[in-house]
Amino acid sequence: MKINNNISAVVTNKQLLRTEDSLTAAMQRLSSGLKINHSKDDPSGMAISGKMHTQIKGLGRASQNANDGVSVIQTADGALSEVTSMLQRMRELSVQAANELNSPDERGAVQKEIGSLRNEIDRVSSDTEFNTKSLLDGSLDTRVYGEHFSRTYVSESVTPGTYKMTINSAAEQASTSNATATALTGTVTAAQAGAMKINGVGIKITEGMSASEVYESLRKGAEEASCQISNEGDPLKISSNYYGKSSSVEVVFGNEGLRDYFGFTDLKTTSYGKDADITLKTEDLTTNPPVFGFSKQATVNTDGNRYTVTDTNGFEMEFLAQNDVVKDGTGTVISGWSTGDLDIEVSDIGPMVLQIGANESQNMKVRIPSISSENMYLDEIDVTKAGGPDRAMANLDKAIARVSEIRSGMGANQNRLESTVMSLDETDENMNSAVSRIEDSDMAAEMAEYTRYNVLQQAATSVLSQANEIPQTALQLLQK
């Protein structure tokens, strides 16, 4: 069988299609109702949808936009329901790992499952979309700009503007140095051998071990205790991985000989970290020009380098501050940043703008914050480390609360949109009935069957209602 290839027609079509690529991009953005453009963009006209008829009634379009908004929110909510289940499972696993009867292998298996769930949360975050538009990866989140901070979250009631603060002193890790300020040296004698603990993690030092071998045992034990030690050959210092006054390092020696080997003066030494000291720059509306920012009632709470500013009316701004200064031997800063001024610029771009009325000003913003394992601090979870399960449970409780807060905000937006759809449909005299929302497969099957017959019964108008595709745009659907 000879298959004829109308190459020339295809080539000509391709040339026509290229000029319409930009039209298509506009078409997709506008026609899906998920507007990022200024609301002045004219949604009507043939260029938008491939329709052969030029007129799109303003209200019909608005109703469709509001309906699309509801679908976006429903889709995001469905995905967040799955994320909530995964977070709750992770919490269950953390509780399980907190049971001290678990062996390291058992805790390792639990951590592995936690890791898989964390990866799955990230996959859901990047894969959730509606009409090819990503919903949970920050695409519809309020854009916040500035230096020296990350993992920003702002609540709905944070209005756009520049918010300033000064970090007078950064959070510090708990750390303990030996009194002699020396490195480990010498072979362990019988009198020096024994057991020690760092944050409850036991380390055995046996007679005959070289300083290197002792260093290695110490390093392994410290890692399990969520601590780090100074480099081999440097004066011994044990620091917590965590910042703030809730972080601690407790070193306990089983005997005085072992204590002396390490250069400590006490059998038990406990040290704590320090919280950051922050001054919020508050607004002053009496000056000319007025200074906007945090209100005089705003307060800041720190958990290590994680700062949360709260205020009345549900105002919440949270971020992770940069704190990575590296100093040389003389105390001079070589790299990094930890103290100084922070300018946090909250913009008004990012959220989805839905044109829900025929006029320019009739639009509604729907915002969906970014959901990722990093934003929820799930990357800090390690139940194999000392104190890990407790920390995991604290982080997971916050994450579950955050997702719940986001879902209830979306629910409120959905209610507003649904009532908008109803009121728009009532005012449009050409509409005989509201657009129904099909919620399940049974309803879909019923509606499909009814529509099939209805379409055939009113053939002429059915063709006019649907048969408005232009070949040039249809061809764009074909790809490898």
Next chain:
Amino acid sequence: MTSEEIKEYTQRIIQSNRTEIIVVLFDIYNKYIDESHKALKDGNNDEYKNSCHNASRVILHLKNDLDFRYPQSRNLYALYDYCDRCISKSIYSRDDKYLEDTLKVMSDLRESFVQLAQSDSSEPLMKNAEKITFGLTYDRNDVTGIQENYDSRRGFLV
């Protein structure tokens, strides 16, 4: 889609009238859903998402083609919106059972448009496209294609 399939659908689109082109859109949709099933079975998540995206774009076209001055458009819109939500669900849950739900809906609608197309005698949308006729001219097993109005310059003369 393979190159052959792209050619086949291109051909159909070029030769379609306004109703036939809608049937082609439904067929393209089915093709992409098929591809997504296969990709999921092969464990290829990127390919699965890509096929679902493509299916979603077909729905977008059908939605945007609707003229709300006619009442049938409302039910059609509701059905397309349902399919869109199913596709989204199937992507984030990585479960193609939601795609099955859309196939039932789309096959019902396709049925009606096939019948409408049979009684729609309007001209193809693309003017000056050549007409292709196939026939068993010399042999039962030998299908010959004949082109009418074939002009390699397609009317362009420099």
